[in-house]
Every structure is written in C-alpha cells, then in structure tokens.
Amino acid sequence: MPSPSNTLRVLHFNDVYHVGAGNKEPVGGAARFGSLLHSLQRDTSAGPTLTLFSGDAYFPSLESSISRGEHMLPVLNQLNIDASTLGNHEFDQGIDLLEGLIKRNNFPWVITNLTDGKTGNPAAKGSLKYLIKEIDGLRVGIIGIIEKEWLDTLPCLPPTFEYHDFVIAAKEMATKLKSQSDKTMGCDLVICLSHMRLNNDIKLAEECADVIDLVLSGHDHFYYIGSGIDVYDDPDLNQLPEKYSGHDDDTAMLATWKSERAQLPPNSQGKRLVKSGTDFRDLSEIMLELDRSNPDKVHINKISVKRHRTTSRVVEDQEIRGMVDRIEAHLSKALDKIIGISTTDLDARSTVCRTQESNYGSLSGDLMRLCYAESAGAQIAFLCGGAIRSDKVFPAGEISMRNIMEVFPFEDPVVVVRLTGDQIRRALENGVSKWPAQEGRFPQVSGIRFEFDPQRAPGDPESDYGDEENEELDMNTYYNVATRDYMYQGHDGYEALNEGELIVDEENGITFSNLYRRYFYGLAVCNALR
Template structure:
C-alpha cells in the first residue's frame, strides 16, 4: 500500500494579512506551508495550486501582477492551473509572468485552434511526476462560463468540453502502454456544480478533483475523513464561521447517505486568500486503486509565525505600492466632483463617467446596455481639481474592492431599483443612483415607490450593445424579437417593463445592500469572481484613452487641449510652437507606418532584384499615394508624395519608420487595443473617430472605447508611462441623464 500527501490551495489575491481571523497573508501562509511540507522529513508529497493569483488586487493594479511572482516561487509549488483572473491584463502579460515562474502551469482544455497547443505559451497540457514510488498524472481543467466573460482572448483559442477533455486526458495518462500513472489529479478552476459534474462523469478515470474559483472551503462526500483542528482556536464569530459549520455538517450527512459501496465525490476546494491549506492524504490499495482519502484543513491564523523571507517580500511590495500610487495616470481638463452632496443627490460628472466605464467595459464581452452604481460607491468627499490624476486619487475615490458584475434585469426591476435609489431624496443617502445608457426623471414630491416618472434607453447604448454582442437581446417574446429585428431609428426608447436588459452594476448592489433588493437573484452574466474592480477599471481606461489619443495627435486643436489640461492656469507650455508643429511627413509615417513600411520594403526588394538600378518606382509611388489619399486626405494635401523616381521616397520611408520605431511602438499597441487583433495594418481610423478641433473627447470615443477598456493584447510592455499618461486627458460632463422634476437648473 502506497501513501501520497498532496498540499493544495487556490485563489490568492492579497499578500498582506487581514484584520479578521483567520488573518492569512502570504508570510504566514508560507511558514504554515513550509512546516507541513517539512514534517516527518517531507516524504512523498506534491504541492498544487488551482489558479487565480496575479489579479485582481490593489497591488496588481500598479505591478501588473509582477509582485506575486517571487511570492509564488517561494512556495515550492509543483503544478498549477490557470484561473480566470490570470487573463485580466492580457495574454502577453500572462505569458511573461509564467516565464518567470519556477513551476509549471497546466491547461488541458483551452488550446490554440491551429496548433492544438495549450492556450498560453509556457503551459503544458498535462504533467507526470514520480513521487515516492507513485506515478501521478496532473491535468488542468476550466469551465466555459468564465471563459465567455473574458474579452481579451484571441479568436484562435478553442475551448473543449471539460468532461470530455478530462476523461480523455485521464485515460491517456493511465494507459499502461503510455504514461501508466497510478493516480490522476485534476486541478480545476470551475464553480462547484461543474466540479461535481466532472467527478460524477469521470470518476473511473479522475481520482481527485482539486478546485478553485469558488472562495469557500469544501470537501465532497468521497473524502473518507475530514479534520479542522485550528477551528477550535478561532473565536466563535470568526469570518466564515457559519459557512464552515454548514459545510462540515453537509459533508457528514452526505457520508452517512452513501450506500452500496459508492465512493462519493472526491472533490476538495481550499478557501481563498492565503487563509487555508488542505493536507490531503491518498492511500492506494494493493490493486493500485484509491483506497482512502483524508483531508486535514490548516488555517493561517495570527498564531502562525511569519516566514522572514516572504515577510520581506511583502514589506517591499507594500513600500513599492505606496510609491506607485503617486504615479500620474492621466489628466483632467475639468474638476471631478466626488463630493457626497453631489454624488448622493444628483447627477455628478464622476458618477456619469463611472457608469459609462462600467457599461462600455462589458458592452462587447457581455452586451451591457446600462451602467448602474449607487452614489455611495464614490468616496473621498472632495473635488479633485483639474490637472494631474494619480492612482492614489483613484483608490481614494474608489476604495472598495467590490467588483463590477453584469446581470440581466427586466425593465420593471430597473424601475424598482431606481425607485429605491431616489426614495430617500433629498437626504444625503448612498443609495442615490448614478447611471449610464439610460435617462430617467423623478418627482420628489410623490410618495417613495412612485417617484420615477420616465425611463428611456439611449440610442447610443442600444446601438452599441446590439452591434457588440448578442447577449443584449434575449428574445423573451415575439414582440421583443420583432423589435430587435426591426430597423434602428437612432432614437431613445422608453424602457419596456417586461423586457430584459443587460446591466453592469456593483456586486454590493446585486447582493441587495442599500435597499437594492430588486436586483437580488437576477441572472448573472459576469459574476463577482469574474468582475473588474473600479481601481483596475479606471487604470485601464486612462491607459487605453492615452494610446487612443496618441493616435489622433495630428489634429492640432485636440493636441493643444491636451496640453492645456496638462499645464493649467496659464502655465507656459514646454516647447511652445516648435513642439506642437510636428511635421506632416512625420505624422503621416506614424499614422500609416506599418502599411507604408511594408510597401517600402517591397519596393526595395524589387529594386534589389532588378540589380540595384534606381528604376522608376512609379508603381510603388502610386500605391503609396493611394494609401495617403484613401486614409488621410488632410495630411496628403500637406505632404504630397511626388510621382517621380521612387528611390528617394523609399529611402525616406525606411529612414523615418526606423527612426520612429522605438518612440512610436505604442502605435502598434494602440491599434491592437482599438481593433481587437494584432494585424491592423490595413485597418484605417474611422472618420467618426476624428475629434473636433478644440474639443476633448472622453465619452464613447466614437464607439471605440470598449476596445480600450480590455487588454486584448498587452498594452503595457513597451510604451513609457510618461508617454502614455500625457495623452490621457478627460473632461467628463453632466448631460441631463438624471432629471429632478421641479429642481431643474
């Protein structure tokens, strides 16, 4: 009989300890894990992790996940699978983080459609380890539900059914003529119901499912023994006490109900945030089958000493965070109103902008039509003056890590939610709504519950959601289907009470807090585990807006407005006219660098093939001229390419593009963010995206902001922070989306 010890944890986000027991924290968890790993001389054991580490957290919003690399590398992990939040800042960033890890990442059912290789470079489809005479096969399985909420995955990725993939991989690993594994462990990042479904369907091949994604502790009925010795050391009302008691009682009841030799479901989930560690002992019988599985739950309480090395890492992370919070991420051309007297009683420019970002962030991936937050979300109770905006400003205004969720509500549920929001007016209540995608009016002289007099869905929200994603239309009735199939007249439309709408809101409100019980129990399209935090949302927005505006800087009036925002109150602009007077030729090269450079290389190759003769080059010049005329008439008139011998044209193109390559790498990144795929050389900027002279744009950026709010391919690696921040200029305004009858100004 062989015995193997497996140590398991999942979903760790915050390296610092919390104030409530069990306090967790990376330093205590590292000491706890090391103690268990070294007990009895180590022995036959593996340490496994079920995903979600790099994001989201306040630390990750400034480190882009890099802060977690040395912490994870210190823990002696043998294998991990990918969680949904590993993709939060794009595939490129994930692959860089993976390269710096000292342990393998396993992903079995997310592959590249063309090659069949694992989705992220550096991952493996399965892993085989020999430990103390036991041959272990490890697979990594994810669910489609959270994958469908990620807008940053390349279209070449292919998801494969988790049951079929797990069964096929497990049987392959156990094949006596192949890997001949004694035990197959599935590291999963799925909701509990999917873990249980996998255990039921693949029990003959998968011996143990170690899950993540859910942030609670769980042992399934197939676990023969369960102990929680640290629970006795905790206060009776510790965080999660009731859930733990209910879980233990449910496990015991399920064990008693097993009959006829049924093994039950061997599923374990190990909590969250460096608070819990599962020690799983697996005994194999003489026939090689699993004979017994027992679980001991260890907790990182305040009584656990801190690992000195990891404590030093955490201290450095916190010090860096404090410094990084003062980083300038953008500029405001107007005051940003975060006063509670504004956000909790009327439309505020910061509330409207926040609602817009919530909606636009999920317009493409989830079909969001409406953004809905309560005024109490916006804190700091001050006006942020025009000028620099730092990460510290953002975290002070949005200190809560309650994520954005996307849910499906009927028009009547939205009406009831709005009624709740205005029910206490004019009291300075946090429930007062700030919205996007809708306009509504209310009469404060009516009784609470009947104050809202009109609600309309804006034409812009209708068009964007319909264009972006099919989830915006549910087809609940024939009338609804007819409306969706009909012509869009480009006008606002009244909310239909029995029709469903897709709403981006806060998890806090979805749980019914502040009286928002109208939202409780609604279908979740993007749940709290998959939602973005406000700090991360704003950080992405400023960065995306920067690269977008950098693409448009050829418009002089807009560039001057950006400069005025960066240097307010009459401050002298550095460089003066000379800095603003970018040559038309340089602007041309920057805007169309990829396309023109390709033509230049092609022409040079033709010239070399012709023996280096300085031939006419008329065809190349004509093609370059066509590019200019088609995509940039204004610049074309200022920098007309002469239709004459092509050698000088070709040389100038090559020289200019080479000189600007390092400086203007954000061009390629911005195109990717704008259009959602890497090869954008043939995609022009839409005429609608051109800004009006002297008019800063920050609302929907010509319908392109959804592409900026997600990281389709990494937008952080090459461009300097200062280069990007100088183009992130916002000027949010109130636009009458909330009308208080009798109090119009």
C-alpha cells in the same frame, strides 16, 4: 532499499490575490502562509508530498493594478509548487503578459481543455496539456480543467483559442494517462486541478470518477469538501473568534458533507473533491491512503483532509516578509494619499454586490452617470456587481486611493452607449438571469429602478421597468447609458449593450480610479469655496 510508502500527501491552495495580511482572522498573508506551507513541506515523516495550486494569482488586486502581476512572481516561486492550473484572472491583462509571467515561474502551469486552434497546443505558450510527476515509485498524472462560463468574461482572449467540453476533455486525457499500453503514460493516479464553479466541479467529479482520483478546485472562494472525503479535520476552528466572518459558511459546509456522506449508496466512493478557500487564508493537507499490493492498479482506501488556517498565531516567513515589505513600500507612496471621507459604511461584499443593491454599487453608478450627464447626456448607468472587488465592508471615515483601487482594480474605462429601452430590458434580464447564484453579472444601476421575479420568463410583459420618476421604460425610445467597456464588449452575457452606438468610446473613457479621484477632488474644491 526502503519499501514505497502507502500514502501520498497533497498540499493544496487556490485563488490568492493579496500578499499582505488582513485585519480579521484568519488573517492570511503570503508571509504567514509561506511559513505554514514550508513547515508542512519540511515534515518528511508525512511521506511523499505534492504541492498543487488551482489558479488565480496575478490579477485582480490592488498590487496588480500597479505591478501588472509581477508582484506575485517572487512569492509564488518561493512556495515550491509542483503544478498549477490557469484561472480566469490569469488572462485579465492579455495573453502576451500572461505568457511572459509563466516564462518566469519555476513551476509548470497545466491547461487541458483550452487550446490554440492553429497549433493544438495549450492556450498559453509555456503551459502544458498534462503533467506526469514520479514520486516514491508512483506515477501521478495531473490535468488542468476550466469551464466555458468564465471564458465569456475574458476581455482579451485570442480568437484562435478553442474550448473543449470539460467532462469529455478530462475523461479523454485521464484515460490516456492511465493507459498501461502506452509506456510514456501508465499513471497510477490522476489528479485534476480545476478552476470552475461548484456545480461543474461536482459534475466533473461524478462523471469522471472512474478515471480521475481527486479533483482540487478553485474559483468559488469558499472552502468545500465532497462526499468522497472520508475524514475532515479543522483544528484551527476553535482558535478563531466565536463569531468570525466565515462561521456560518463553515457550519453549513460541514453539515452538507455529513449529510451527503450518510446518504452515499453502498460501495460508492462519493465526490472526491476539495476547494481550499481563498487569499492565502486556507491550506488543505490531503492524505491519500493507498493499496499498492496490485502492481497494475493502485487503489485509494481512504482520503483525509486537514484544513489549516493562516491565523495570526503563525510566525511569518522572513524571506517572504521581505518580499511583501518591498512590494508594499513600492505601492504606498502612490496609494496611501487620503482623497475623501465617507460618512457611512460602504459595502463591497461579493454576497451583496452580486445578489442585491449595494450602496457602493449605487454610488459608483451615480458617479458614472453624473460624470457623463452633461457631456454625453447619460441618463442611466450599468455596473456589474463583479466589477466591485475586495469582498469587504469599508467603515465610515477616510478613503484613500488604495481603497478605491482595491475595490476597482480593473483598468477598463467607463463608456457611454446609446440603447433602446428593449436593449436595456434585455441587459437587465441578463443581469438577474443567474440569481440567486453569486454571479458577477448582477447589475448595480443608477437612473433606473426595476423589480424582477425569478419565477417569470425573460420578456414577461408583466415585468416592470421604470426610471427614477417612475415612468415606464419605452422599449422603442433611445437612452444614453454609461457602463464599463468590459460590459459594452458583451462579456458576462451583456451582448445587448454591444448593439448600441458608442457616444464615448474606450479611448476617451475614464477609469473608476480617476472617476472617484475627480469626484473627491471636486468636493474638496467646492468645500473650499464655501
């Protein structure tokens, strides 16, 4: 009988939305990513291997706006995933739809710190509170951890769901999994699949270092390795264009890792944390070198990370390519119709829309306000930057429904609400409260101008609030405000919007896709009458 391996390899990815490839390196795409992943999975010389996913797959995307998440089912089921955790966007279309999707997956979903208060079970039926994988004589415990911050953004969360502090819940479950007195547990290693922002992941990795061996996270859409990673290799970097879009971010990440490694105190293991990019463009190959000489305790001697990028040089997996072709053919007829023309580039990058004024945000706000200016007296429009998706610049030229749906995949409509100037002030202050963090709440507006100083406290009387005629916003006067129903419901901290009286409710509101469709069709009619 062969002796057990002294290594454990983990293949990790997170936050995948679009099955098709992009037009810039690394191009991503499910077919190339699947080919890359399968080639690594077939390489048995690397030792025992786990494939893990850290959430966000079914929504939001162009495809999901039509398929309601079903387009991703065959793709995920083809990737030989051993375990996954739930991301915030898994809940976008409600718990019933999510549970139906989970039921059709051929791999388990793990969620540890969100439970149903009535039953104590994990938040979604069919998911697990923890998982134990036995591989090559190792018992590996897997937990799934989320943060409270994104729960506040969910439009359809059942009221019976209960959130548990991520550090406390993770430490309790990991300790239980490593208990040697419980024969059903007795795990040698515990891996945490997380879907949180970096600051929370760092806190988790630091405060649970005694019981959690590795944190694999998503949610942030960038690549990251913590100071507890001993070796980092990025062989594809030199194959990319010299000025490809992520170069500066990669350089900064690598510099931070090297600096933190250099400052580690003696005998410190550092932050054993990895985030693996986004959208089928990145895959982490993580090698754990183990000391198994003590039968009662497995020790990790070294962690090496190799970053694989899904470039155009990767040959596509033909079976997954067929899936992608069928998905895209189904969408194309409805979405490829050209509905308008833009004479300027439209900026939908997250780094812009979530931190500053964007021309795509301004245009959308103008359309929201003007759509309801006559029928509902809309004077102001609020749109949170997180509503603007796709994370790219659309060049001047033709605009299709596909372009619009890619930027606005959410289905909640525009509503109009009557608010006081003070409620508008509080909404604006909430919108900039997390700046410069790239939070979705950052406001894109129309019909109002404002400046903010992040050094000042909320409600500072020296802050300026004025409308387009530079008149001061009267705190006691009522204004009609067009906004997303999602924001009116109080999500992303916009509780102030929910205090107002609805003038146009969600039943009668228009979606962004129809808003843009009407706008461009209206322009076409006007141009035809010239």
